[in-house]
Amino acid sequence: METVTLTEKQKKSRRGRNIALGVVLAGLVVIFYVITVVKFTTGTMPL
Amino acid sequence: MTVIDGTNGTTGAIALSEASPRDFFALLKPRVMSLVVFTALAGLVLAPGHINPFMGFIAILCIAVGAGASGALNMWYDADIDAVMTRTATRPIPAGRVSGEEALAFGLILSFFSVGILGLAINWVAAGILAFTIFFYAVIYTMWLKRWTSQNIVIGGAAGAFPPMIGWACVTGGVSIESIVLFLIIFLWTPAHFWALALFKMREYGAVGVPMLPNVAGEPATKRQILAYAVLTALIGIAPTMLGFASLGYGAVAGMLGLCLVWSSVGVLRMPDGDERMVPAKKLFGYSILYLFAIFTALMVDHLVAPLLAGLSGGL
Numbered sequence: 001m002e003t004v005t006l007t008e009k010q011k012k013s014r015r016g017r018n019i020a021l022g023v024v025l026a027g028l029v030v031i032f033y034v035i036t037v038v039k040f041t042t043g044t045m046p047l
Numbered sequence: 048m049t050v051i052d053g054t055n056g057t058t059g060a061i062a063l064s065e066a067s068p069r070d071f072f073a074l075l076k077p078r079v080m081s082l083v084v085f086t087a088l089a090g091l092v093l094a095p096g097h098i099n100p101f102m103g104f105i106a107i108l109c110i111a112v113g114a115g116a117s118g119a120l121n122m123w124y125d126a127d128i129d130a131v132m133t134r135t136a137t138r139p140i141p142a143g144r145v146s147g148e149e150a151l152a153f154g155l156i157l158s159f160f161s162v163g164i165l166g167l168a169i170n171w172v173a174a175g176i177l178a179f180t181i182f183f184y185a186v187i188y189t190m191w192l193k194r195w196t197s198q199n200i201v202i203g204g205a206a207g208a209f210p211p212m213i214g215w216a217c218v219t220g221g222v223s224i225e226s227i228v229l230f231l232i233i234f235l236w237t238p239a240h241f242w243a244l245a246l247f248k249m250r251e252y253g254a255v256g257v258p259m260l261p262n263v264a265g266e267p268a269t270k271r272q273i274l275a276y277a278v279l280t281a282l283i284g285i286a287p288t289m290l291g292f293a294s295l296g297y298g299a300v301a302g303m304l305g306l307c308l309v310w311s312s313v314g315v316l317r318m319p320d321g322d323e324r325m326v327p328a329k330k331l332f333g334y335s336i337l338y339l340f341a342i343f344t345a346l347m348v349d350h351l352v353a354p355l356l357a358g359l360s361g362g363l
Contacts, residue, residue, distance in 0.1 A: 013067050016067045017064075035168050042099060
């Protein structure tokens with residue numbers, strides 16, 4: 001079995017990328033939710 | 048059990064990324080993006096009609112991300128020449144912080160997401176122009192024109208000129224003469240702006256084989272063309288007043304700004320050939336950025352203030 005030992009710099013950068021990706025995904029959820037609400041309330045949602 | 052050291056370069060097959068979110072953000076060319084955001088906002092504000100403020104924010108976000116995606120694709124393709132020029136050697140790919148594959152994947156994913164969300168949330172005309180803009184910048188300009196012709200930034204400048212047209216299309220769902228004028232202001236401004244930079248960076252461009260006009264046609268021809276495009280930019284700058292979608296006040300401001308641009312270009316024309324310091328070219332480069340921000344700010348202020356002034360004068 002092979003394992004990879006990350007350096008401290010690699011661990012830190014991976015954690016940073018994971019946090020950034022999480023923030024972006026959460027942002028997308030909020031954006032899609034608000035777009036849906038706006039489209040329904042303004043009557044522009046295709047049915 | 049085999050333990051492989053994650054240190055890059057020692058294992059060959061395994062090269063683990065040390066890229067930070069900041070490096071990926073740098074791939075988006077944030078300074079160019081700020082100009083894109085501003086001009087797209089201008090298109091959105093100037094367009095007749097109304098857009099929900101949140102949808103307007105989504106439109107600007109998608110346009111900004113799309114522009115950033117094309118920047119990442121540009122950096123992926125140009126990594127070889129970026130590594131040689133001092134201005135670009137510290138970019139994430141030549142500096143070794145982000146791999147070419149990571150930048151390519153990042154650029155493509157952001158392109159699909161920005162175009163897709165703009166189409167689904169706003170309209171597909173705006174999304175179509177955004178998709179064309181990304182294609183034009185990444186493929187037509189970066190892969191084809193940039194290393195082929197000295198007119199690279201004249202034609203390629205169209206990519207940077209589309210954002211106000213996209214902003215306009217987000218509100219109206221189409222393209223009109225007014226949005227074409229906004230496009231032309233940036234399109235005609237780009238050569239004077241970029242050739243001013245190329246003049247004092249011509250040795251670097253020459254070293255990497257990019258046929259910028261000063262290297263191909265020489266300094267005198269470049270200076271004359273800078274002046275010609277500055278005059279055209281000054282003229283198109285007052286077109287909104289001539290065409291009736293901006294006030295005389297805007298026309299006066301745009302005229303003054305345009306005269307200063309032409310005057311700065313005359314300063315470049317008078318600059319001795321072979322000048323080492325190139326101060327007039329550096330001044331023109333700086334002023335050209337200010338000019339574009341000022342023109343679009345004046346257009347937005349005029350659009351927002353003119354109806355108020357008309358209301359006040361009507362009430363008196």
